[in-house]
Amino acid sequence: MKHLGIVIVDGVGYRNFVLSDFCAHAVETFDRVTIYSGLPEDVYSDLNFANLKVKELPVFKENGKTWFFRKLKEVAHLQHHKNDFYGINANLTKNKAVSNSRRAWLTRLVFSITRIFNSERSIKKFYGWQQQSFAENFITEEYFELLRKDQPNVLFFTHQRPPYLALLDHAAKKLGIKTCSFIFSWDNLPSKGRMAAPFDSFLVWSSLMKKELHYFYPKTKDQTVTVVGTPQFEPYVLNRYASSREYFFERFNLNNQYKSICYSCGDISTSQNDGLYIKVIAEALRDKQIPKVNFIVRTSPAEDGSRFSSLKAEFPFIKWNFPQWKLTRENHPEPWSQRVPLEEDLVDLRSLLEHCDLNINMCSTMGMDFMLFQKPVINPVFGNEENGLYNDQKYLRYSHYERVVASGAVAIVKNDQELISAINESLKNPKARLKQQEQLLDLQIGKTLEGTSERILEALLNL
Structure with a gap:
């Protein structure tokens, strides 16, 4: 029996590995599939496969x-x-x-x-x-018993960072179960702390990420590391999430005679100046420094959007898209991880990516989402160490984003006038950076979006 265990830790993992085609292909590739979930079991109610089971992991609290x-x-x-x-x-x-x-x-x-x-x-x-120290925590024995009863051939971690994954990896190794981790995001290796555990093998986005993994974790040079791409973008090539241009204008209550700008927010921990950038754009529209356009703001799925209440009141012409991510469990040590996207939200997101004419964001991976649809991207970074604003210019020096800046794939703007000029130029000449965008996507996403789930499962089967 070929038995695959899949560890899904949060709503983003749910989006990448459940709302993609991964599970549908997994049940065809393996005789048995078990999802070990950091989310409540009932969020998987739509996964109706005879050979797939979901087991909710008990919440781990560190001593x-x-x-x-x-x-x-x-x-x-x-x-x-x-x-x-x-x-x-x-x-x-x-x-x-x-x-x-x-x-x-x-x-x-x-x-x-x-x-x-x-x-x-x-x-x-x-x-x-x-x-x-794990021996002192009763959850360790529960994880051990769970894996001992199921005996998956491979335990696949869809993330490498949450602390409790170390317990699962520890239990799996004691039972002789092979472990494999997917490197979750493009910035996790060059800017984050140690991963949770020394997994047996790894799946990575690209050859670039493979080199980074070998650099930060030299032991991985002797382990299996496979380039598979990422399921993060796979929904953009799945027909069930596509929508028409007519749907786009109706869904977001837009004027179909105008072009559309989308500002996509980060969360307040890293993107504190979002409100300032939204206000600069709104004032420029009001003062006719930018031609008439539809202006849409998509907030972070990790937030409820309440920090923008005053902007909603001041600029009623802004259209707001609050991501449809349901909070599945309260009183959790990491409540943001318990937000789970609805399928309707992926339709909304893809509609924005496909039908908006320009994206503005503060150094977010969302820039790549829009580049996949050949849309121009602007990164406003007004804050530095001297001017009293939150210092978001520091992110330009993070190694994963230094490559973006050096590529010329995005417009980097550091004040009001640069932002307004970049918006006008991008609307006038939207394909100016297309070649640079394609080169950046080739570097960061090592494989085609089509077939991502199949490649991941083939790699896991080979283990």
Whole structure:
């Protein structure tokens, strides 16, 4: 029996691996498929396959000892690479303690230890201590029993970062189950801390990501690492999510005589200036510095959009798209992870990508979404270390985004007039950066969107 276990940790993983064709192909490729879910079991009610089961994972809460050893492991990784990568150093700085709580003093101790001990050997030692601490958590035994009863041949992690994945990997290794992790996002390797566990094998977006994986995790040079692309964009080539131009204008209540601009927001933790950029565009439209267009704002799925209430009142001509992501569980340690997209939201998103004429966002992966539909992209970054705004220009120095800037695939603008000029120029000459966009997409997404799920499953079958 070929049995595949799939670990889905959050709503984005649900979008990528359930709302794509992945599960439909998985049940054809494997005799049995089991989803181990960090989301409530009932969100999978539409998956009606006889050989697929969903098992809800009990919520894991770290004890103090596990947290301390995990923190040692993660911060040591950041310390080890801080001089080579701006994004790593920025993340390290963000981890520094500022309060006087017990946890803050322990964090300071972590920083003191890892300034000296941050080699791969030290990181391995810290992870060993973290593993030993798992024995003190009753959830460990539940995970072990779950896998012991099911005995999947391969346990596939659709993300590599959430801490509780370390318990599952630990249990799988004790049972002789092979583990494989998909590298979740294009910025996870060059700007984030240590991944949750030393998985047995990996699936990556591109040859570029494979090189990054080998650099940050030298041991992976001796492991199986397969380039498969990413299911993040696969819904854009699935017919069930397509819509007509007529639907687009009707759905968002737009004037079909005008071109359309979409501003896509990040969340407040990284994109605090969204409101400023929306206001600059709205005022330019009101003052006729930009030709008449439909102006649509799509907020982050991780938020409810309430931070834009004053803009809604001040500029009633702005059309708002609040992503249809349902909160499936409250009182969770990471409530944002429990938001799950509806299929209707993917229809809305694809409609925006396909039928809008221009995208504006602050250094988001959403730029690639629009590039896949050959649309121009503008990145406003007004904030720096001197002007009092949230410093979003720092993201231009993160290695994954340095490549975007260097490619010339997007327009980078740093003040009001540059933003307004870039909007007018992009509306007038939308294909000006098309060649650069195609080159960037080839670099970042190593395979065609068509067949992504099949490639992933073939790689898992080969394990």
